[in-house]
Amino acid sequence: MSGHHEKPPQTKASKYITLGIIILTILMFILAFHPFGTIIDSDFPEDEVIVAVSLPFEGEMTEFGVEYMRGIELAVEDINDEGGIRGVPVRAVYFDNKGNVTLAKAQFKEIRDLGIPVVIGGVSSTVTLAMAPYAESYEIVLISPSATSASLSAYGNYVYRTVSSDIYLGAGMAKIIGGRNETQNVMLISLDTSYGKSLRYAFLKEANASYPDMHIVSDISVPDSDTVNITEIITAMKDTHPQSVLLIVNPSQGVEIMKAAEKEGLSPAWFASDTLTNRQVPLEVGAYADGLIGFSQARRISDPSYEEHYIETFGEELMVRDSIYGYETMIVVSQAIENSGYTADGIREGLDLIRHVGLTGTIVFDEKGDAYPSYDVMRLENGEWVDLPWKEVLTFEKKAAAISSAHSTSSH
Known part of the structure; x- marks a missing residue:
């Protein structure tokens, strides 16, 4: 006797049921894996x-x-x-x-x-x-x-x-500037806005935690406008002799500050947030801006x-x-x-x-709707923004020292 059972004959009803199950299975597979993704219950625009x-x-x-x-x-x-x-x-x-x-x-x-x-x-x-x-x-x-x-x-x-978020960029700026020298005087000029305050806070928090020998010798807040109090800024720069100046300001303000510093014969190492990584600074400041280090979201x-x-x-x-x-x-x-x-x-x-x-x-967005951090560091060279290779960023203290020396020589 064979070990197999004979298949019972299918009725019309059973055939339709089997066919229906097959069709339903196919439809479920298509809906699960079709290129449009999830099923849309709401109306979708027909024209645009x-x-x-x-x-x-x-x-x-x-x-x-x-x-x-x-x-x-x-x-x-x-x-x-x-x-x-x-x-x-x-x-x-x-x-x-x-x-x-x-x-x-x-x-x-x-x-x-x-x-x-x-x-x-x-x-x-x-x-x-x-x-x-x-x-x-x-x-x-x-x-x-x-x-x-x-x-x-x-x-x-x-x-x-x-x-x-600025939390990451501000900390990154402190790491790069702090890497120039173990001991240095830093001047901070930031906007009196949510953006300026946020970056300033993150920068100072990282500087205080990781670079105790970084001295913030001048911390000036400026209004969100086209101009700044140049007299106050230049006077503070002359009095405190910062080796590094970090600008978290509007583009026209950054231009005004750098042009005034050049006129007074001042030559600190300049750093700037992403508001200054544009065409305006090299076009209006000229060769004096070469060597400016800019921080921005990843742009490679x-x-x-x-x-x-x-x-x-x-x-x-x-x-x-x-x-x-x-x-x-x-x-x-x-x-x-x-x-x-x-x-x-x-x-x-x-x-x-x-x-x-x-x-x-x-x-990828986190639970707050924020993208995870990714940043670039750039330098102005001959009026053009040039990405710093990561090996230069990681050994920035040597590169920054060379930039500062060259910048000081070219401005006299």
Whole structure:
């Protein structure tokens, strides 16, 4: 006798049940692994997906606003060339906040009334912090490509950023400056804003903890304006003789301070936060600015085709690289919409799950909506910002000493 049982004949009903189970299994497999990701229950736009962008195109931060906009436009072009978001083209709608808090808040209300669930912006921490409560109250996702103030981490529901907190950058600046010499006098000039206070606090905390022989001989706070009290700053510089000066100020203020110091024959080693890593400083200060060390979010581009695309589109070299954060921010927003839908809560869910490997590395958000830290150190050489190789950063005390010596010789 065989060990196998004969299969009973299938009835029509059993055949239909079997067929139904097979079809259901196939559908479940497709839904689990299809390229669009999760099922979207809410309505999805048929004509276009609109993303609001709030940036300054007038005022002190205009250059940064324009660069972020350029990156966003390059991203929109790439997304649409690849078929859009779920087959629907994406479009960025721009609001010029002029770096003005009152205007940015009024525009945020307008964005709410238009029914747009996500806003990219602003540039400065001050403006972004002003919009953050509105994002939470209106339940609209706000994602910044540039705001670094540690205070922004308090808004953890609808507020994100593709750059990391000042806590890490401030500590990094202290490590680099502290590496110049075991004992040195340092002058600190910082903005009286959330951004300036946040960086100043992080810098001083690391300096006090790790570099007890670093003496902060002058600590000057300046208002958020186009000008500074040059007499006060130059007098303090002459009285305290700092070997290093750290500028956490607006671009025009940095230019004014450096030009006044050159006129007085002063030649400290200059350091600056990311607000000064732009075209304005080398263009307006000139050769005296060579040797300036700038700190910024990571800007080393992993794909050279981006730079080629930028030059081809805008007809000029990629001298500063802020545009890549506009690009990356638009890309992660589009991926979040692709995966989880065109609603604020869907975009939040998508961003929380993002594991994006982009031009500057991996973007992953923590529970506060902050990106994990990644920074670069740059130096002005012959009017151009040049990335310092990490081996130079790690042995910075030797390099900085050479820079300081060369800078001192060239200024006499």
